[in-house]
Amino acid sequence: xxxxxxxxxxxxxxxxxxxxxxxVRSTRLDVAVTRLRLSTIDLTEQELSRIxxxxxVLAELHAVALDAEAHALMARRSARAQLLRLERxxxxxRVRIRVAPLAGWSPDFSxxxxxxxxxxxxxxxxxxxxxxxxxxxxxxxxxxxPEATVASRRFxxxxxxxxxxxxxxxxxxxxxxxxxxxxDRGWGPRNPVDTLPAxx
Numbered sequence: 001x002x003x004x005x006x007x008x009x010x011x012x013x014x015x016x017x018x019x020x021x022x023x024v025r026s027t028r029l030d031v032a033v034t035r036l037r038l039s040t041i042d043l044t045e046q047e048l049s050r051i052x053x054x055x056x057v058l059a060e061l062h063a064v065a066l067d068a069e070a071h072a073l074m075a076r077r078s079a080r081a082q083l084l085r086l087e088r089x090x091x092x093x094r095v096r097i098r099v100a101p102l103a104g105w106s107p108d109f110s111x112x113x114x115x116x117x118x119x120x121x122x123x124x125x126x127x128x129x130x131x132x133x134x135x136x137x138x139x140x141x142x143x144x145x146p147e148a149t150v151a152s153r154r155f156x157x158x159x160x161x162x163x164x165x166x167x168x169x170x171x172x173x174x175x176x177x178x179x180x181x182x183x184d185r186g187w188g189p190r191n192p193v194d195t196l197p198a199x200x
Contacts, residue, residue, distance in 0.1 A: 016127075019128070024050065027113065027114050028051070028055075029053070032057050035059065035060050053096070056097045059099075071179060110126065120145070123151075
């Protein structure tokens, strides 16, 4: 994998594979994305095994949509585990989430770091879905340590302007969990409807 590198959604080493390769070599991850899409997060225990801390900063957070998405994921047996994994990481304080609505960064980016500091950065639309959800082209760029150091410095600026929303997100996850475990107690119907397609 040559760095720096430009790639698109058709590349054998596309966004998803590059993300996996960087995660397993890192201990810290800083992510700046426009919004949180729970349905696209499918990171495994193995990929996260070395990660000590994830900081996620969002440009926008719509609580109603996030709540609906969390409930829809809980209705899917195959997706429930990924939501519970994220909830556990939040409870362990390994994942921290802030919203910085006026930060105005572009494009989205993720900085991967290890014991020696920033080591690489992925820039572009953060889509884990395979195949890519849109017609494309979806261009991304992958850079090494010098560019990661610059991106890390700019991430710190955005992070400092954000405010903590992890407690609110934790509450949404807890409510979705209760609903899925006790559908006959008023939190949801006996046969939950998967509402993810309606969320866009």
